[in-house]
Amino acid sequence: MQEAPARPAATPLPTPEPPRTSLAGVATMVGSGLSNQAGAAIGSLAFPVIGPVGVVAVRQYVAAALLLAVGRPRFRSFTWAQWWPVLLLAAVFGTMNLSLYTAVDRVGLGLAVTLEFLGPLSIALAATRRRVDVCCALLAVAGVVTLMRPRPSTDYAGMALGLLAAGCWASYILLNRTVGRRIPGAQGSGAAAGLSALMFLPVGIAVAVHQPPTVWAAGCAVASGVLSSAVPYLADLFTLRRVPAPAFGLFMSVNPVLAAVVGWVALGQRLGWPEWAGIGAVVTANALSIGTARRSG
Secondary structure: OOOOOOOOOOOOOOOOOOOOOOHHHHHHHHHHHHHHHHHHHHHHOOHHHHHHHHHHHHHHHHHHHHHHHHHOOOHHHOOHHHHHHHHHHHHHHHHHHHHHHHHHHHHOHHHHHHHHOHHHHHHHHHOOOOHHHHHHHHHHHHHHHHHOOOOOOOOHHHHHHHHHHHHHHHHHHHHHHHHHHHOOOOHHHHHHHHHHHHHOHHHHHHHHHHOOOOHHHHHHHHHHHHHHHHHHHHHHHHHOOOOOHHHHHHHHOOHHHHHHHHHHHHHOOOOOHHHHHHHHHHHHHHHHHHHHHHHHO
16 A cells, blocks of 8 residues: 655744834824924914813814724724723813813923823833833933922922823823724724714813904914824824834934924924923933833843
């Protein structure tokens, strides 16, 4: 009896390599960061007419139009276990943007964005128990103390709003994880953005009635929504396909510097060396935490 020929050994499939940082990816990250901060700067030009709340309302409408189109949520199929994190995410989304833009109005773009970045930094530091992260936390605290040092011109309400934005961003990250686990695709983000825009609908109407926007102010608000919501969202989708996630997170830590530069160039918000030192401390703490975690992982 003739033996059956031996089957060739199965060739193992090659392990897909993580995306390498490309020039196009880096350029997109820079463009996304500048677009986000430029959008906030342009939006601030409309503050004297419609206030931060009016600009945020328009930004929420733009974000909802984009994310609803991308996510296409099926609201009727949501269960209560899916609805409650979406509702919380919608509330946090609106509060985060409103507190940030109000802080920008009071303390300037660079300081407000730096304080807001304490949110994701706290999430990253809380997830590990390394000594280097303790050092990063102390460095970040030193930076915040420098920024909030007592002075005659210190606006503590504006600083508090920046810290509120940081807390909201941390909550936004945690809630997004929950929503992502319970609702497929981008349906959860789209639903939250739509509900947040719905919450701001009466706000937008009240602003339009009591503080009728000029064409210039309305254009600035719309431009802020496009540059700070639509462009960064689409740019991040492009970037994450070409840049490793750790490198993406590492670059995100320079956003406070971009905000300070944009605030200086576009709005004339000059900072002294103590403010630059405080911003540098927060940025260094964030970059050091992400960079060392990347090597240890």
